[in-house]
Amino acid sequence: MDALLTRLRAAVGPDAVLTDPDVTSAYRRDMMPLAPHGRPLAVVLPSDAGQVQEVVRACAAHRTPIVPRGAGSGLSGAANAVEGCVVLVTTRMNRIVEIDPDNRLAVVEPGVVNLDLRGAVEKHGLFYPPDPSSYDWCTIGGNLSTNAGGLCCVKYGVTTDSVLGLEVVLADGELLKTGRRTVKGVAGYDLTKLFVGSEGTLGVITRATLALRPLPQAPATLVATFSRTADAGVAVARVVREGVVPSLMEIMDRTSIRAVEQYLKTDLNADEALLICQSDAGGEAARRDLAVIEQVCRDSGADLTYTTDDLSEGRDLLAARRAVLNALEVYGAWLTDDVCVPRTRIADLIAGCERIGADLGLRIAVVGHAGDGNMHPTIVYDPTSEDEFARARRAFDEILAVGLALGGTVTGEHGIGKIKREWLAKEIGPVGLRVHREIKRALDPENLFNPGSMFS
Incomplete structure (x- = not known):
C-alpha cells in the first residue's frame, strides 16, 4: 500500500492524508452504534473536485475501496469505514460557490454546513428548507x-426536492454533471435523483445546485395535549384531510414528554401525547391555518390547546421537541x-413501540414528524450491559417490522447504510434488489464505492 499512499499524497498533499491510527479512528464510524465498521488504511481530505478525481483513480488502480464521508452525523452507518479502505472526507470542500437570488438557487460544495448555507441565503431574503436535527454541524x-x-x-x-443538479466523480475518475439551473427540465433520465440518497x-x-425559496414569515405556533395517543393520531x-399544510407538525409520546419535563424542569401538561x-x-393566513388545526385538535379530543404568534415563545415551545434526545441521556x-408510516397509522406505531418496550424491558420514546408520518422511536439502554445492548438491537429490528406491517417504510430520512440492508431487501423485494444491483454494477463495476452499504 506504500505506492497508493505515495500517490494519494501527491494528489492532495501530505497534510491531507492521515494514517495515524489514533487519528483515523475518529473517522471509522458515524453516530449509529449498531453498524459494523473497520479500520481505514487512510483518511484523505481533498480540497476540490480535481483532487477527488485523482484520489478515485489512485484507489481504482490499487483496487482499494473508497468510503465517502461528510461530518459523520449520520445514523445508519452509511459512512462507516470498511477494513483497509480510504475514507474520503469532503469537509474541506466547503465553498458556497454562488448564490443567485434572481433564479433562487445556490451552488455549493459538499462540505458546506447546512446551517451556514441557511444563514448565507437568508441575507438575500431566501430560504434553504431541509433542516435535519443536526443542521448546525451536518x-x-x-x-x-x-x-x-x-x-x-x-x-x-426532503433534500431531493431542493436539488436541481449535481457534479459527481464516477468510479473511472470522470466528472459527471447532472440536472440543470432551470426551473423545468426533463431531458434524459433523472440522474440527479439517482445520486441523491x-x-x-x-x-x-x-x-x-440547490433550489431556494423566498424566506418564509416568522412562524406562529400551536401546542395541543392529549390524554389518549389515538386521539392525537386522529387529529x-x-x-x-382539511387541506391545511403547516410548516411543521411534530408529535411526542408519553415517554419523551416525561423525559423532557425532567430535563427542562417544566410541566408540559400532557398525559399521553403532545402535538x-x-x-x-404569515399574518392572517397563519392565524387561519392554526385556527383550523386547533379546532381539529379539540374535535379529536385534545385536553388543551394553546396558540401564539410570539416568535420567542414559539421557539420555547419547540425547544421541548428538540430537547428529547438530550433529555433521554439522563436514563442512558x-x-x-427511523421508520415512516401512513399518517393514519402513527398511533398504531406508537402503541407497537410501547409493546416492544414492555416485552423487552426497555424504555422507548417516540417522537417524530407527524405531518409526514416519519417517526423516530428512540431506545434507551445501558451501553455497559451486553444483554441490554442485545435487547436494544432486537427492539430496533422489531420496530422496523411493525413499521412495514403498518404499510410503512424502513427509513424516512436516515438511509439504509450498513444497518438496514436486510430490511431494504424485505421492503423492495427480489426484483427491486436486482435492479439496484444492476445500476450499481453499471456505474461501479469493481464495487469501489462504499462496499457493504445498502445492498452490496
Missing part, C-alpha cells in the same frame, strides 16, 4: 447522500430508529 454532502429531511418536510419535502455507493458528489389525519404545529404563512445511551 454537511450538505451528507444530506445529499442520505436524502436527509427534518422538521419542515411536511411542507417543503445513494449513500456514496455510486460516486462522490463534489458540487450541488393528525384530520388536519391532512406541536407551526405555520409560516440512546439508539434512534
Whole structure:
C-alpha cells in the first residue's frame, strides 16, 4: 500500500492524508452504534473536485475501496469505514460557490454546513428548507447522500426536492454533471435523483445546485395535549384531510414528554401525547391555518390547546421537541430508529413501540414528524450491559417490522447504510434488489464505492 499512499499524497498533499491510527479512528464510524465498521488504511481530505478525481483513480488502480464521508452525523452507518479502505472526507470542500437570488438557487460544495448555507441565503431574503436535527454541524454532502429531511418536510419535502443538479466523480475518475439551473427540465433520465440518497455507493458528489425559496414569515405556533395517543393520531389525519399544510407538525409520546419535563424542569401538561404545529404563512393566513388545526385538535379530543404568534415563545415551545434526545441521556445511551408510516397509522406505531418496550424491558420514546408520518422511536439502554445492548438491537429490528406491517417504510430520512440492508431487501423485494444491483454494477463495476452499504 506504500505506492497508493505515495500517490494519494501527491494528489492532495501530505497534510491531507492521515494514517495515524489514533487519528483515523475518529473517522471509522458515524453516530449509529449498531453498524459494523473497520479500520481505514487512510483518511484523505481533498480540497476540490480535481483532487477527488485523482484520489478515485489512485484507489481504482490499487483496487482499494473508497468510503465517502461528510461530518459523520449520520445514523445508519452509511459512512462507516470498511477494513483497509480510504475514507474520503469532503469537509474541506466547503465553498458556497454562488448564490443567485434572481433564479433562487445556490451552488455549493459538499462540505458546506447546512446551517451556514441557511444563514448565507437568508441575507438575500431566501430560504434553504431541509433542516435535519443536526443542521448546525451536518454537511450538505451528507444530506445529499442520505436524502436527509427534518422538521419542515411536511411542507417543503426532503433534500431531493431542493436539488436541481449535481457534479459527481464516477468510479473511472470522470466528472459527471447532472440536472440543470432551470426551473423545468426533463431531458434524459433523472440522474440527479439517482445520486441523491445513494449513500456514496455510486460516486462522490463534489458540487450541488440547490433550489431556494423566498424566506418564509416568522412562524406562529400551536401546542395541543392529549390524554389518549389515538386521539392525537386522529387529529393528525384530520388536519391532512382539511387541506391545511403547516410548516411543521411534530408529535411526542408519553415517554419523551416525561423525559423532557425532567430535563427542562417544566410541566408540559400532557398525559399521553403532545402535538406541536407551526405555520409560516404569515399574518392572517397563519392565524387561519392554526385556527383550523386547533379546532381539529379539540374535535379529536385534545385536553388543551394553546396558540401564539410570539416568535420567542414559539421557539420555547419547540425547544421541548428538540430537547428529547438530550433529555433521554439522563436514563442512558440512546439508539434512534427511523421508520415512516401512513399518517393514519402513527398511533398504531406508537402503541407497537410501547409493546416492544414492555416485552423487552426497555424504555422507548417516540417522537417524530407527524405531518409526514416519519417517526423516530428512540431506545434507551445501558451501553455497559451486553444483554441490554442485545435487547436494544432486537427492539430496533422489531420496530422496523411493525413499521412495514403498518404499510410503512424502513427509513424516512436516515438511509439504509450498513444497518438496514436486510430490511431494504424485505421492503423492495427480489426484483427491486436486482435492479439496484444492476445500476450499481453499471456505474461501479469493481464495487469501489462504499462496499457493504445498502445492498452490496
